Amino acid sequence: MQIQLSPITTYQGHRWQVSLDRHCVSFRSEAEARAFIATLQARLQAPHHLPHERQSEAG
Template sequence: MLIKIEKARTPQDWNVWMNAWCVKFRSYAEALAFVSRLEGRINAPHQLPVSEDRLVLER
């Protein structure tokens, strides 16, 4: 995922782009905090869910 922060058209606003999706923030600090939290969640270790009830079929 491409994540970038850019100045918005209004003087006080900032945009955070995540690929083609954009979120507007009122300050650079808010935008930066959002990106930091988002990147932390993306980079966090994730386990794939495993169902105990799933049948395993073998050939």
């Protein structure tokens, strides 16, 4: 997943945009955007355990 941070100007004023591949999320401040990125990266790097499939007994 590509994560990019860029400043943007909208009719609401100066904002910060985090792009996640093709999905974009806008924030009021750079600090909010960077906090979002930090949380997202921590979650992506966290260990993810997949449930084991139970094998049915054939007989």
